[in-house]
Amino acid sequence: MAFGRIIHLYVGKFAVGNLTSQNSKDFSQFDIEFEVTRSIEWYDNEATITIYNPSPEAINFIMSEGNSVLLQAGYEDETVGNIFVGQIGMAVPRRVGSDVELVITCVSARGTFYQLARLNCAIQFDSSATVKKCLQELCDYAGTALRAGSQKELSQPIGTEFCISGTFKQAVCSFRDNILIPKFGLHLYFDNNEMIVVNSDEKSIEVEEITLDFKSGLLQAEEIRDESLNKVNFADDPSYYLFSQSEADEPNQQKKPSKEIDRTRKIHFTALISPKYAPNVFVRMDSSKGDSYDSVGSMAIKGDFIITECTFRGSNMGSDFTVECDAREVNW
Known part of the structure; x- marks a missing residue:
């Protein structure tokens, strides 16, 4: 340490x-x-x-x-x-x-x-364990993010001892079918990167969001302009742009204007290491510093973003102990 x-x-x-x-x-x-x-x-x-x-x-x-x-x-x-x-x-x-x-x-x-479906495990939760604690342990075991929100049900104890031995998929489905649905009305979906808890109406989720600024672990943030995501549809006439059409024909044809597709706003940021950062996790960013550059949009980043990739670097000897994340803007 x-x-x-x-x-x-x-x-x-x-x-x-x-x-x-x-x-x-x-x-x-x-x-x-x-x-x-x-x-x-x-x-x-x-x-x-x-x-x-x-x-x-x-x-x-x-x-x-x-x-x-x-x-x-x-x-x-x-x-x-x-x-x-x-x-x-x-x-x-x-x-x-x-x-x-x-x-x-x-x-x-x-x-x-593929691996989770064939991974045998033994799971046991005490009756006093909260719903969120149980779900978090399952996610930690699989190495995936928990996409549970702030529903009050998550802080409730499961109320009965739960234990199962089988594949990881069987364990998750059993916890959903025997605990989440009948006792709390919550539904559960699971994929390669996240476990999603769905409200009782089966149509909505409440997602947790990391609030990040220079007081809460942010070290650096910048907006990225990436023109590779800025695609053009060639006005429905790609042959014209490939020089396969005679220039003499140009005045006799009515050209449709090219349409530019808006590029997604992307950012890259560095923060102190924490296990809370993971793909598909939402971040509310505020990188303003209270100086004149805050008026420039790309220098003071404010908004809601979703992490697409994170790289953790560190050691217990010194040097780096940070996480670098790529994220794209989302609109609630």
């Missing part, structure tokens, strides 16, 4: 289950550096984790037995939670001078429907 930073790295056997498994080992005592990418495109999710000077026993376990990875990060006075859950794709121990490094490259396989 450095400057209040907390990093937990657990490695275990993927087929066995979560942290309660005796086959999971804690590697948090070593110096660790990581870079994690999480995107709305789940197949882009990956992590590179470097363990510095691991013990011979740690190297042997990862090279021979360990295949699932759970990485948690945050600050000691803030939320510490999962920022990556996945499988080891490649592990390489190497000597660097007098030191040893173990570089682990991971893929977020738990975030895919």
Whole structure:
């Protein structure tokens, strides 16, 4: 731990289950550096984790037995939670001078429907556990975001002990069918990147939103003008723009004006690491600083945005401990 930073790295056997498994080992005592990418495109999710000077026993376990990875990060006075859950794709121990490094490259396989449908797990919730706590544990286990809102039902205890052993999909469906729907009237949908809680009317959701400014963890923000998203329809006459038509014919034809499609407003921002940042999470941004540049729209970013990709970088030794996010504007 450095400057209040907390990093937990657990490695275990993927087929066995979560942290309660005796086959999971804690590697948090070593110096660790990581870079994690999480995107709305789940197949882009990956992590590179470097363990510095691991013990011979740690190297042997990862090279021979360990295949699932759970990485948690945050600050000691803030939320510490999962920022990556996945499988080891490649592990390489190497000597660097007098030191040893173990570089682990991971893929977020738990975030895919294929793996979750075949992942066996044992789930148990006490009757005093709140609805949101249960849903959050399920999401943390799968490495996906919880898209639950501020409904009062989420703060209520489930009222009965819940336990199930089966595939992860069976566990989620059982919790929905036996707890959420009959006791609270809430419905649940699940895909590769998010678990969505739907209100009892089955037509609306209340989404939580991160409020972000320079007082709450924002470090930098800028608007991006990306002309690659600015498409033109060639006035329904692409052949004219491909020079396949004689210029002599031009005066005799009535040309339709080209129409420009409005580009989506995009931003890129950097903030202090927190597990609350994830793909499909909403952010209410205010990057104003109270100076003359606040009057320029692209310098003082204000509005509602949805995260499309986030990259976590950090270590427990110093240097970076940040998350960089790409987001696009949304209209409520």
